[in-house]
Amino acid sequence: MRISASEFILFCNPPLENVRRLSSIVPEVELMMDGDAWEHDQNGWAAQVKMLKGINVPMSAHPPAWDVNPAAPLLALREAASFLNKKTLEFCVDxxxxxxxxxxxxYDRDSFFSLNRAKDHAYQLLDELIALAKPAGITLAFENIGGPAATLFTQEEFIHALDGIDPCAQLLLDVGHANMNGWNIPEVIDRTAGRLCALHLHDNDGTCDAHLPMGQGNIDWNRTFASMRQLPDSCVFIMEYQTGTDLEKLAEGRDMLLAALG
Structure with a gap:
């Protein structure tokens, strides 16, 4: 079983320090590439490569997310999203x-812009990223994001979001986002098991993206864990807890996963 933690829990601290602290609790770390350390060196993030490359910790990468929208109606915003995602991909190669x-x-569901057009924009960048990621052997983890007022996909649409798309792209189910949208989380896991490469694990009460530790919201973790047991060993379980959460909660989450799935 692969257990990881997002750097989000230590957001805006130096990435090298974060990786060292998190890797003392879990075997893998997902870099959260927002904040001061990343903002001032977007030309390949060479300084971060130099510092992080020597650490023997398996990592995944989460590109900058704040104000980044590949589905935006404005071309300039889509170009910014394209630049940041492609730079992150270059960082992954390095x-x-x-x-x-x-x-x-x-997608702003109260706007007059076309939802289908927004999806087309999202898939256009995905196609461009696949063309770069596939030769490098990098998996693109396609995540469900946003609450009911902003999400691009319904539950059924997300289940089929990658139908007919190169297997370089796999699904990443964020269970907290799914809960906000009223999705049946075990059903989504059951129906996407063959295409899931990762889960973002955190909790909430269904009304806001609180990124609480597992067990502190209203997600049914017993049913969720029952579905997770069928997932392949390659699927990585990434705890994505709110910034400032006590690291003891991360250790408790690790132990919860080991007890339920180990």
Whole structure:
């Protein structure tokens, strides 16, 4: 079983320090590439490569997410999203990282813009990223994001989101986002098991993206774990807890996963 933790829990601290602290609790770490350390060196993030490359910790990469929207109606915003995702992919190549998250973007459901067009924009960038990621052996983890007012996909649409698309792209189910949208989490896992490469694990009460430790919201973890047991060994379980959460909660989450799935 692969257990990981997102750097989000230590957000805006130096990445090298974060990786060292998190890897003392879990075997793998997902880099959260927002904040001061990343903002000032977007030309390949060479300084971060130099510092992180020597650490013997398996990592995945989460590209910058704040204000980044591949589905945006404005071309300039889509170009910014394309630049940041492609730079993250180059960073993965330099680091030897083999999995990168892809946020397909958001849609304002109160707007007059076309939802189908927004999805087309998201898939256009995905196609471009696949062309770069596939030769490098990098998996793109296509994540469900946003609450009911902003998500691009319904539950059924997400289940089929990668139908007919190169297997370089796999699904990443964020269970907290799924809960906000009222999805049946065990059903989604059951029906996407053959295409899931990762889960983002955190909890909430169904009304906001609180990123609480597992067990502190209203997600039915017993049913969720029952479905997770069928997932392949390659699927990585990434605890994505809110910034400032006590690291003891991360250790408790690790132990919960080991007890339920180990």
């Amino acid at each position: 680091m030897g990282i083999k999995q990168m998250v892809y946020h397909p973007g958001y």
